[in-house]
Ligand SMILES: Nc1ncnc2c1ncn2[C@@H]1O[C@H](COP(=O)(O)OP(=O)(O)OP(=O)(O)O)[C@@H](O)[C@H]1O
């Protein structure tokens with residue numbers, strides 16, 4: 001018998017290995033979670049930015065989801081890049097009715113400033129996908145798009161986390177402050193309480209794929225049975241170590257190190 005929890009990522013690719021499906025699978029593996037992936041878009045990108053993207057057809061995305069869902073049970077899943085309304089709709093159709101925690105990384109724009117989803121799909125994401133989530137993990141910019149409010153202070157972030165749950169129906173919201181000055185502080189609102197996760201800001205430009213790795217780590221911990229505040233706390237330690245020991249590879253913003261938790265003995 002060799003039974004481990006399983007998790008699924010539904011996302012786009014990164015051939016340079018730092019973000020997207022590749023980051024998710026590395027993270028699942030490090031956290032002793034059997035990793036599976038449904039590819040929504042093939043993206044030509046690297047540490048310097050996005051060069052091109054081709055989206056999978058809707059039938060092919062549904063087929064991949066069918067292949068996984070009909071065969072292997074999993075205990076958590078996440079979505080990353082869902083490029084347009086058609087893709088969001090296909091995913092929504094296939095995951096509706098699944099009684100499995102859904103963690104959404106509402107990927108919109110990359111660290112390097114490239115838009116990964118069509119403008120007109122933002123409203124669809126908010127209306128149709130957010131209410132299906134157990135947790136959504138927007139950065140500041142994504143939080144502004146979802147709420148329509150400008151986010152400048154930690155109080156704005158906390159307010160937005162509550163709004164995303166109460167007004168837009170997400171199960172919980174983790175508003176990430178990786179792009180704020182000073183500390184790297186994130187706020188989780190789980191419908192009842194606000195939780196703060198704060199670490200020192202690491203002085204590095206190697207932050208390619210931080211959001212992907214963080215949400216994948218949360219999904220992995222959830223698949224192991226951790227409840228949200230604990231899963232996020234552990235994932236925060238995991239991503240902080242991964243940024244601290246990030247790789248200075250490539251000409252641009254380097255990727256995070258998913259095995260750093262072993263170096264730092266993150267438990
Ligand atoms: N320089 C840093 N030092 C420490 N923690 C950081 C740093 N940059 C980001 N983080 C943390 O990493 C996690 C990911 O947050 P971030 O806001 O960067 O996500 P993101 O913008 O979605 O990522 P991506 O670059 O993949 O789009 C958060 O916990 C954030 O606080």
Ligand SMILES: Cc1ncc(CO)c(N)n1
Nearest residue numbers: 012013019020081110209
């Ligand atoms: C495929 C993909 N998803 C998400 C991000 C955001 O970091 C990225 N760069 N590429």
